[in-house]
Amino acid sequence: MWVIIYYIFCYLIFGYTMLLMASYMYLVIMSHKAQARLGINIPDDETIKYFLQGSPLTPAVSIIAPAFNEEVTILDNVYSLMQIDYPDYEIIIVNDASTDRTMELLINEFKLVEVPYDIAMRVQSKPIKRVLKSTEEKYSKLVVVDKEHGGKKADGSNAGINVCSNKYFVCTDVDCIIEPMALYRMMWLVVNSHRPMIGVSATMLMSNGCIVEDGRVVEAAVPDTLIPMFQQMEYLRSFLISKLGWSSINALPNISGGFGLFDTDVAVKSGGYDPTSMAEDVDMLLRMVTYMKNTGQEFRLAQVPKICCWTEGPGSVKSIYRQRVRWARGLFEIISNHRKLFFNPHYGPIGAFTLPYIFIFEFIAPILEMTGFFFMVWLILIGGVNWDTAIILFGMIYVFSVFMAFFVLYFDYSAKAVNWHNTRVSYLKLLMVTLLEPFLYHPIITYCSIVGYWRFISNQTAVWKPIQRQGVKKKKS
Amino acid sequence: MRTVSIFKYYFNLIIAYGTYYLEYAIGIFADYPPEIKVAVSVTVMCIVLIIVMGFALLFLSRKNKKIMKVQNRLEEKYGKGMDFMLSADAQKLMSKQEIAAVFGVEKDAIGKEILKNNREKQTFVHLFYMRFITERSDYANRENITTLLYLFGIPEFLEKEVSLRSMKHKVEAMSKIRTFKLPVSPWVINKLLSSKYLRVQRLAMYSNIMLSSDSDLDYFETDFFDKHCCIKDEIELAYSLQRRRRAGRKLPNLARWANLQKNERSQCMFVRLMRRFDELEYCSELTELYKTQTRRKKLIEEISRTWGYLHYTEGEPLLIDALLIQPDDTKVAIMHALTRFATGNGLDALLEGYTNTTNPHVRFEALRCMYNYGDLGRTKFLELERDAREEDRKFFDFFNNPITIEKIGLDKEQAYHPSVETVYNA
Numbered sequence: 001m002w003v004i005i006y007y008i009f010c011y012l013i014f015g016y017t018m019l020l021m022a023s024y025m026y027l028v029i030m031s032h033k034a035q036a037r038l039g040i041n042i043p044d045d046e047t048i049k050y051f052l053q054g055s056p057l058t059p060a061v062s063i064i065a066p067a068f069n070e071e072v073t074i075l076d077n078v079y080s081l082m083q084i085d086y087p088d089y090e091i092i093i094v095n096d097a098s099t100d101r102t103m104e105l106l107i108n109e110f111k112l113v114e115v116p117y118d119i120a121m122r123v124q125s126k127p128i129k130r131v132l133k134s135t136e137e138k139y140s141k142l143v144v145v146d147k148e149h150g151g152k153k154a155d156g157s158n159a160g161i162n163v164c165s166n167k168y169f170v171c172t173d174v175d176c177i178i179e180p181m182a183l184y185r186m187m188w189l190v191v192n193s194h195r196p197m198i199g200v201s202a203t204m205l206m207s208n209g210c211i212v213e214d215g216r217v218v219e220a221a222v223p224d225t226l227i228p229m230f231q232q233m234e235y236l237r238s239f240l241i242s243k244l245g246w247s248s249i250n251a252l253p254n255i256s257g258g259f260g261l262f263d264t265d266v267a268v269k270s271g272g273y274d275p276t277s278m279a280e281d282v283d284m285l286l287r288m289v290t291y292m293k294n295t296g297q298e299f300r301l302a303q304v305p306k307i308c309c310w311t312e313g314p315g316s317v318k319s320i321y322r323q324r325v326r327w328a329r330g331l332f333e334i335i336s337n338h339r340k341l342f343f344n345p346h347y348g349p350i351g352a353f354t355l356p357y358i359f360i361f362e363f364i365a366p367i368l369e370m371t372g373f374f375f376m377v378w379l380i381l382i383g384g385v386n387w388d389t390a391i392i393l394f395g396m397i398y399v400f401s402v403f404m405a406f407f408v409l410y411f412d413y414s415a416k417a418v419n420w421h422n423t424r425v426s427y428l429k430l431l432m433v434t435l436l437e438p439f440l441y442h443p444i445i446t447y448c449s450i451v452g453y454w455r456f457i458s459n460q461t462a463v464w465k466p467i468q469r470q471g472v473k474k475k476k477s
Numbered sequence: 478m479r480t481v482s483i484f485k486y487y488f489n490l491i492i493a494y495g496t497y498y499l500e501y502a503i504g505i506f507a508d509y510p511p512e513i514k515v516a517v518s519v520t521v522m523c524i525v526l527i528i529v530m531g532f533a534l535l536f537l538s539r540k541n542k543k544i545m546k547v548q549n550r551l552e553e554k555y556g557k558g559m560d561f562m563l564s565a566d567a568q569k570l571m572s573k574q575e576i577a578a579v580f581g582v583e584k585d586a587i588g589k590e591i592l593k594n595n596r597e598k599q600t601f602v603h604l605f606y607m608r609f610i611t612e613r614s615d616y617a618n619r620e621n622i623t624t625l626l627y628l629f630g631i632p633e634f635l636e637k638e639v640s641l642r643s644m645k646h647k648v649e650a651m652s653k654i655r656t657f658k659l660p661v662s663p664w665v666i667n668k669l670l671s672s673k674y675l676r677v678q679r680l681a682m683y684s685n686i687m688l689s690s691d692s693d694l695d696y697f698e699t700d701f702f703d704k705h706c707c708i709k710d711e712i713e714l715a716y717s718l719q720r721r722r723r724a725g726r727k728l729p730n731l732a733r734w735a736n737l738q739k740n741e742r743s744q745c746m747f748v749r750l751m752r753r754f755d756e757l758e759y760c761s762e763l764t765e766l767y768k769t770q771t772r773r774k775k776l777i778e779e780i781s782r783t784w785g786y787l788h789y790t791e792g793e794p795l796l797i798d799a800l801l802i803q804p805d806d807t808k809v810a811i812m813h814a815l816t817r818f819a820t821g822n823g824l825d826a827l828l829e830g831y832t833n834t835t836n837p838h839v840r841f842e843a844l845r846c847m848y849n850y851g852d853l854g855r856t857k858f859l860e861l862e863r864d865a866r867e868e869d870r871k872f873f874d875f876f877n878n879p880i881t882i883e884k885i886g887l888d889k890e891q892a893y894h895p896s897v898e899t900v901y902n903a
Binding site: 011014018021041043044046047049050051055057058059116190191192193194196389392393395396399400402403406407409410413414 | 510512513515516517519520523524526527530531533534537538607610611649652656676704705706707708709711712715716742871874875
């Protein structure tokens with residue numbers, strides 16, 4: 001009896017692995033197809049700029065950046081946001097009742113004064129105390145919202161949505177370094193879409209290791225330390241294969257909170273961000289999709305295959321542990337809150353494919369991996385391992401992961417997704433971390449996921465602790 | 478012939494070896510369980526793909542290097558000349574010889590092939606195009622640029638690219654032709670109009686709008702835009718219509734096109750274009766749409782705006798009737814239109830719009846419209862301000878602040894409207 005159970009379990013795991021690899025291959029093919037199509041449809045940045053800058057029909061965008069106790073970097077960050085190249089945009093900085101000098105610095109630097117504002121509380125947020133604008137013409141794009149403390153980025157973003165006056169808004173973190181052409185790259189997808197575009201996801205990478213000058217990344221490089229290096233590869237894989245692949249069948253599951261563009265009207269009608277959620281970005285997107293599907297409207301979600309934003313990632317095991325536990329908890333929450341969408345073709349390819357994929361291969365995988373690990377230990381102890389078979393199976397998975405890394409780099413090179421300062425060195429570093437990833441990084445992530453799930457099940461209070469920033473390399477101009 | 482037979486020989490050899498080793502491998506793994514067979518097959522496939530991608534990376538890198546080499550050579554040779562052509566010094570009309578002298582081309586070479594091959598031509602036009610679009614030079618003399626491109630054989634090259642090469646090349650070449658405003662043979666455009674690629678078809682169509690006579694615009698009388706219609710189409714159409722208008726050709730009846738579309742999005746696009754091109758004479762043709770398509774709120778908004786911008790006062794009674802039954806967003810568009818008429822008939826409707834709703838956005842917009850509704854409206858506005866309740870006071874504060882005063886004009890598009898002319902003139 002036990003032998004039969006043992007065989008069934010082993011073959012189930014084997015089948016699961018093969019299915020997972022097949023789905024990765026599917027995403028590889030889809031992203032390749034999407035890239036080939038976008039290669040034709042997306043011209044170079046200068047052409048996009050020439051086209052959009054000269055037209056009065058180019059849609060306006062609001063950039064919303066919530067800030068809490070950012071006195072060290074706030075001015076640099078606002079200046080960096082002002083350097084974005086786009087004909088019509090406003091910057092909304094939402095001060096979430098900072099206890100340091102954030103507000104004071106903003107007021108003094110940009111000569112801000114309180115203005116009456118047409119605030120309709122379209123989405124739920126803590127009350128807005130005042131809205132400030134600059135008295136100087138050169139800062140006319142800047143709007144600062146001073147609100148009561150909400151404690152979550154989602155609350156700040158909602159306050160920004162209440163103030164924003166444009167058809168599209170971009171949500172970002174105040175410490176993100178945005179590529180000057182990012183808005184053009186995103187809006188190009190919007191103006192080219194035959195269906196109303198409700199969200200555009202931007203490619204984001206780690207700024208750790210990059211050289212920054214006057215709020216811009218001037219030398220893109222792979223981080224020097226191991227943890228951010230692993231994440232760099234992970235982000236490249238996620239944005240260039242996974243998200244691009246899903247976007248090609250209009251099934252993008254997530255638009256990152258770090259830098260994503262949304263249709264204001266649809267976001268408002270879907271209720272905006274949920275401040276109680278641990279995965280507010282996925283949550284809002286799924287509510288937007290639900291709203292569009294329930295009201296019978298067509299929509300499109302897209303992924304930009306070029307770098308748009310740089311963010312500083314966790315640099316230590318402790319920081320990444322915190323971040324990934326939160327993400328795992330968020331994933332569990334999404335599965336629990338949006339369960340009616342899963343395996344439901346009424347919600348289009350997202351309900352029929354993406355969410356089932358997330359459930360089977362992202363949510364269950366850590367549980368299976370952990371079970372498999374203990375099972376293997378038990379088998380070793382009782383001497384039940386067929387080592388030849390084990391090595392061949394492990395070899396297959398390992399070679400497949402190297403293949404995925406190669407594909408990402410090939411994709412990056414052919415699509416010119418990132419303009420690396422030294423392509424050869426960067427690629428070598430990334431290949432090197434790929435070889436180490438299954439042994440060093442993946443077990444940590446699996447452990448974090450299990451802890452996150454446990455915290456969700458045991459209903460432990462979620463505490464949001466900001467990641468410890470180490471700062472990026474700066475070059476003096 | 479010899480090359481072909483050598484190729485065949487090696488091809489057969491590879492197939493023979495491949496078949497032998499495949500059978501050998503199948504023989505070895507014949508007795509193994511299926512999971513081992515699958516694992517080995519996947520591993521071998523991944524290794525082959527890794528090797529292929531490695532070679533592809535090398536190939537791409539070599540190709541890029543070659544392109545860079547040609548680019549650097551042409552940049553060194555003609556870069557300064559290109560800069561000169563886009564500078565203030567090249568404003569006066571220049572002859573072919575003068576331009577040739579600027580680029581260091583010998584007199585004997587004029588009329589001959591200056592650039593050796595297609596790669597050089599492609600690189601040359603790319604370098605000049607990038608300069609042209611990034612600098613957006615106001616000084617550039619268009620005729621000089623056309624002469625320069627003819628000197629280097631670029632128009633013929635682009636026409637060949639458009640008619641012979643892949644979709645990507647077709648699109649790129651067509652964009653360059655449009656940017657440099659080069660003349661294209663009608664047969665090329667006709668060929669592209671029947672292309673299987675939608676994008677190519679549309680680019681050809683836009684060029685056709687610019688160049689063709691009035692009777693050649695029949696393709697709009699189909700549901701072409703019903704299938705696919707995006708903001709870019711609107712931008713391109715606006716650009717083409719603008720060029721047509723500046724060339725002194727008659728503009729088509731856009732209201733008729735709007736009536737022919739079934740899709741709300743494309744209907745809205747044509748209605749918007751109507752107001753951008755001041756087609757007041759065709760506004761009456763939208764009445765039927767306004768009366769029958771009452772559930773298409775975006776369309777009703779666009780028609781209301783268009784009537785307002787173009788002062789089609791015959792539509793005012795329809796707008797007044799629709800004001801109280803339409804949803805909030807549409808109400809705002811109608812109120813703005815009534816404000817633009819400023820005939821006095823719509824003031825009561827605006828007042829009702831203010832009092833009969835709890836939506837703060839609509840209330841604010843109604844006030845904004847009254848504020849902009851000439852003397853009559855301003856008087857009403859002041860009355861309301863005097864009697865305003867405490868919770869409504871914030872609306873009125875907005876109108877009295879020097880920083881926000883810029884926002885109290887009518888909606889943003891008002892500013893865009895006349896600038897269609899100026900933007901495309903550049």
